[in-house]
Amino acid sequence: MDQSMMLMLSNLLHLHNHLDPTTSLLSDLSSDATSPTSLLTSTSAAPLLFFTIASVLSYVASNPPSKPTNKNKNPKPSGSGRTPSAATAEFSVSAFRALSTEHIWAMEAPLRDAQWRSLYGLSHPVFTTVVDKLKPYITQSQLSLPSDYAVAMVLSRLYHGLSAQTLASRYALEPYLISKITNMITRLLATKLYPEFINVPVSRRRLVKTTQGFQELTALPNICGAIDGTSVRLHKLPTDLINPSMYHSRHGFPSILLQVVADHQKIFWDVCVKAPGGFDDATHFRDSLLYNRLISGDIEWDKAVNVRGQHVRPYIVGDWCYPLLSFLLTPFSWNRTGSPAQNAFDEGIMKGRKMVEEAIGLLKGRWKILQDLNVGLNHAPQTIVACCVLHNLCQIAREPEPDLWREPEENGSPPRVLENEKPFCYYGESLRQALADDLYQRLSSR
Incomplete structure (x- = not known):
């Protein structure tokens, strides 16, 4: 029991003695006058009032409420209502791998492709086509990120029109690295895939x-x-x-x-x-x-x-x-x-x-x-x-x-x-x- 609680009980003792001077709570503990029974059977209301208040305070003191969280110390939520850590986890390599290798095949094709389009602007089969055609060139660049993850990152930027800074906070990467990856993927699309998909009908x-x-x-x-x-x-x-x-x-x-x-x-x-x-x-x-x-x-x-x-x-x-x-x-x-x-x-x-x-x-x-x-x-x-x-x-x-x-x-x-x-x-x-x-x-x- 802390000092403030002890002070409160001391004040109550003085209040009790003032209300019922015939009973002293500070007398010998073996005396009948100070037993719980004597308090309950006293003709004065003061002992019963004190006993009730003291019991409540004792319970509160022994079960202190948990300290409220300081809201000012919480990270500010992002614009989507998620904290930065939650948003980063959602776009992490592990989250992408779970979506692309585990959850994706458990979904029906129309639902799967609709979800993929909402993220990257094209269906899952077309996405895998892009990745398969670019993967050999991305591998040669010795990028530290998985090829499909890098392609997905750039496609999300092209599809949603996001800036390098926005994408950097989403993927927990530096903006310069986002720009570097974007430049690499778009250059490969514009050079390696251009002759195959854009050509004169001769x-x-x-x-x-x-x-x-x-x-x-x-x-x-x-x-x-x-x-x-x-x-x-x-x-x-x-x-x-x-x-x-x-x-x-x-x-x-x-x-x-x-x-x-x-x-x-x-x-x-x-x-x-x-x-x-x-x-x-x-x-x-x-x-x-x-x-x-x-x-x-x-x-x-x-x-x-x-x-x-x-x-x-x-x-x-x-x-x-x-x-x-x-x-x-x-x-x-x-x-x-x-x-x-x-x-x-x-x-x-x-x-x-x-x-x-x-x-x-x-x-x-x-x-x-x-x-x-x-x-x-x-x-x-x-x-x-x-x-x-x-x-x-x-x-x-x-x-x-x-x-x-x-x-x-x-x-x-x-x-x-x-x-x-x-x-x-x-x-x-x-x-x-x-x-x-x-x-x-x-x-x-x-």
Whole structure:
């Protein structure tokens, strides 16, 4: 019993003697007057009151309550309501291994894949495909983390758009190490997997499948792809840039340009990231490898159709921001001010272009890091290309499509034709008019 309790009992003794002076609790313990029985049988209420209070206090003193926890010393909960230690344990190697090797096979495939997509943006089979293809290269790098764990970490960053600092606190690693692992995985995706999953449809079988797919959509023959560009917003620009204004897009934010060509299944078959956000689509296109291969005749598509005496080889379609060329056909006008035949052609072109617009919407809708790219400027192109590779993997595997990311409205005037492009432009005008007249005649005869 502590000193405060002893002091309280002493005060009660004095109070008792004051209330009932005929009984003394400090007298001889053998006296009947001081026995418990005498207290209970006393004619005064004071002894009974004291005995009751003393019994309660004695019980409390012998059973002290546990000390309350100092809430100020507890670690602050994270934004998700978990303490840092709990959050770290949830994303540890052991937790990932339990999910990927124990729990995952006890779940039904739809539930398993839904859970995997919520974490990493793709189903478990597609995830294992990525890991299997990257594992030999990751092993060569002598990374201290397991290959599948490293890939999962980077995919979670690309899918959720997390910063290196956020991922570092989640996985209990240093931010510089998160950046290093991200750079390694995205570089491998953009270089080692790019040739396998992003390539020009030159084989006869694939070319026929692509042109037939576009013809079902547009009623126009021999379209083999649709081209478009998009600004990828940068989270911030380096402070030591000589001319940062060249990165500001027409939409007002810092960015770099992504140019893609997609087929009728919204699968990219060409990707280019070479220009700051302040450049226009035509300039970016003319600086791309695809443009140089097409204008030099390096790409040979072994499929041609005859339309009103015109030899029409496979071509791609784009909007009025691109130059009209024999291998790139654009609309006659942007506001349907042409002839009925020209307007019908423009409508068909826009149906084809819708595939690349939706492909870009899916790309940014699934890999949210592209909505606000929080990597260094030097690593931005490879991160974008890596997301394009992952997009194709998801489209080929027929993964569920997320909500489309909506792009700002396009505007601008047609680019001027360069001197070396004039022969291609002249032939493109003839092809476009022949296709328009043929389409209008077929539509009118229905």
